[in-house]
Amino acid sequence: MITIYHNPMCSKSRECLQLLELEQLPFTTVKYLNEPLSKKEMKELLKKLGIKPIELVRQKEAVWTSGYKDKKLTDTQIVEALVQHPILIERPIVVNGDKAIIARPADKVHDIL
Template sequence: MDVTIFHNPRCSKSRAALDYLKDHDITPLVVSYLTDTPDVATLADLFQRMGITPFQALRSNETKAKELNLDETSSDSEILHAMVAHPQLIERPIVVTARGVVIARPTEKIEEIL
């Protein structure tokens, strides 16, 4: 099974998701999204596949989100472009399989797409 994880090694939830996959004998493609940031189209596709809006995938409590005045009234385009420019705004970890896409919070959500 092909699995991709958009990973932040400094995030405990992201590390837990990676460990979960490895514990299930899955070696995912690891995308360090802080340095290899997905483009607007990729993010839009991931969120659409999850059935969520960009705002729902926004780390709205991050200082940068507040500085940019990003909130539920912001357009999808505005949020997506902010995420590309400031990838720390993307909720993580995002796990992708052929069966679906989840934000793995809690880690057990990965089971839904395996």
């Protein structure tokens, strides 16, 4: 099953959602700002993405620049920040089975379908 972690306020996320709809494949939408991921889910997502936690952080977000930017954080602390502040999560993320990608640009979603 395909899952998109979606932020409706983000144009890139909306664009990716439209591409998935055009493919007419079944998928689930998770509005992660309304349905925050648990620490366990975040770790699983990072494993599927194959990236370090810092690579998932939107480092220009005010929450990051004001609270975390100049601190030396462990991967665990970054995961905790992502769970506590889901706005920090780079988007959109598309998961297909045991693989995931950050679909930026949106047409990158085709790499995982």
